[in-house]
Amino acid sequence: MTEAALKAVRDAGLPKNKIEAIYVGNMSSGPLQGQEHLGALLATWMGVAGVAAFKVEAACASGGAAFYQAFLAVTSGLYDCVIAVGVEKMTDAVTADVTSALIMADDQEYVAFTGASFVGLNALVYRAYLKEFGARQEDIALFAVHDHKYAVNNELAQYRKAIKLEDVLNSPLVADPIRLLECAPIGDGAAAVVLCSEKMVRELDNRDVLVEVAGAAAATDRLSLHDRDSLTTLSATVKAASKAYKMAKIEPRDVDVLEVHDAFTILGVIHVEDLGFARKGEGWKLLKEGELEVGARIPTNTLGGLKARGHPVGATGIYQVYDVVKQLRVQAGANQVDGAEIGVAQNVGGVGGTVVVSVLKRVR
């Protein structure tokens, strides 16, 4: 966490004492490491104690939520330079196991208590989708193949290895119909981005690396699947995207690069639809026809996405922003999307209980 934060400050070309506030996105440091108060902890370890600092939590959308609070802090006019840092440490769990920690995203008394797991809940969504739209699992499972292909060239990715559709379909069944290679992995990670006011930006030397937060929004849905009108659409995505697009004055067709929260392959497909890039029930066609590839209609998860770059929960929302920024700065190497001007990142908490959507624009 500290390493990512200091790297981001250095990358921004700022002395660290310019940082005025810290937002840490994290879900499970309490249950897993016995550590809360990550805001003051990071301020201390960064050597900037004194600044305002907070932890923001919204399950797997904690990173996006921290980014959003950082955005609001600068927008308020009270801060000129804020850092949003996402972090999760999942492989060194001290006081609870990861599966128990993750289900804390859903209602403890009505859902978790029954023994439901997070992958189990997403399996319900998967089944409903296959039934409702007549899609086949092999069309959905392609999302994992897609992500792995792009992770190969991302030196920060967790799995830099291409996989085939047969690998996915033959991998162990975790919760019917979800196969192991359809699940984003457990892992440790951190990511950080610095947000500055327009006033502060004018004082920076390296203005050529700038990206504008053109739009950002968050929305919720009823927390648990049993309360929803539909299992196959995340209404929080639709709401957050609509607001963020409006703020940025864009429409889906203006987007050059997209990061979606594919915690499971089925979610990747549903997100592409809910974000307005395909009609409901037809996201898998976009995937199958190669329209999510670099160079095609809507390049998606171009650095590996949750499935292959990794999904260290609280870090993910910030990682997504970082990956979009890489594209807008033309730093994505072999995976570069030519002429990328506008990027969108979508971060999801729980089974869509919270969604944060951010629109980033390259500053010419």
Added chain:
Amino acid sequence: MTEAALKAVRDAGLPKNKIEAIYVGNMSSGPLQGQEHLGALLATWMGVAGVAAFKVEAACASGGAAFYQAFLAVTSGLYDCVIAVGVEKMTDAVTADVTSALIMADDQEYVAFTGASFVGLNALVYRAYLKEFGARQEDIALFAVHDHKYAVNNELAQYRKAIKLEDVLNSPLVADPIRLLECAPIGDGAAAVVLCSEKMVRELDNRDVLVEVAGAAAATDRLSLHDRDSLTTLSATVKAASKAYKMAKIEPRDVDVLEVHDAFTILGVIHVEDLGFARKGEGWKLLKEGELEVGARIPTNTLGGLKARGHPVGATGIYQVYDVVKQLRVQAGANQVDGAEIGVAQNVGGVGGTVVVSVLKRVR
């Protein structure tokens, strides 16, 4: 949590669908109840799912931090009506004990790991204060007597019972020199306040209940005591107070009513000093001379404070704001401070790792 939130909405005279964002202040719902994602959970239970919602954590300053984020959200101009809700459930701990949960506020690897408890750390502060300033425990312990006296008339207080100095000094030793009755109690609780933009306020009917957030600020200190320059002052209080007073264009002498975070009696005394109401080392004199009483120089914790109103961790920062608002609205009954126009609330996380200070003004 839901009950407090809906009561606050009703008190504001608003239909609940006017709420656009929710900030939940909570420290330990993960370790204690196996429940994260409180933002979406509360949105669901309030019946307003769809709105933006987040949990904010800064140890025992989580409530103040949530209030501060709500303030920033409205200040940003992107929200006109936001609710800040604090909550903690400490008596029904499922997966960890309360002492283990509370020490998560300090550095797990350098402090908690040694077996230090939260009361033990504050005992170090207490000893240092007694030694440095030649104060006597009986002068500090009076803070508990003070708080209990005012809780008697507060129907929402946890302990509505007056206590004597002998009771405090004869109560069991918890961590030398801290006695049981010098510690804020464990308890369950929730509190909520609605924050509206000036624009929205003009549309409300009941403008006579309005209070303005005239200033608000947050600051951190190095997380652990071993890293501090001084054990007897919380530099985060000094920094946050200075910023909040400046924003509100006030000085300590303008303050009519004060809420300080007296998790332990010694902290109450230190806070009165750090907030600018007494010289360093002389806070206990103010207490002893009765200057913290209603009708005296700076009426403090007039509805019972943490010691007697209670300290359900994440709720406390919001409770403090609520208690100040009660005074500014002339709703404090037998404990009313005549002509209270300006109130200050100070909420502390860890042993001063985070401090949030808010300045509230009665709107004439």
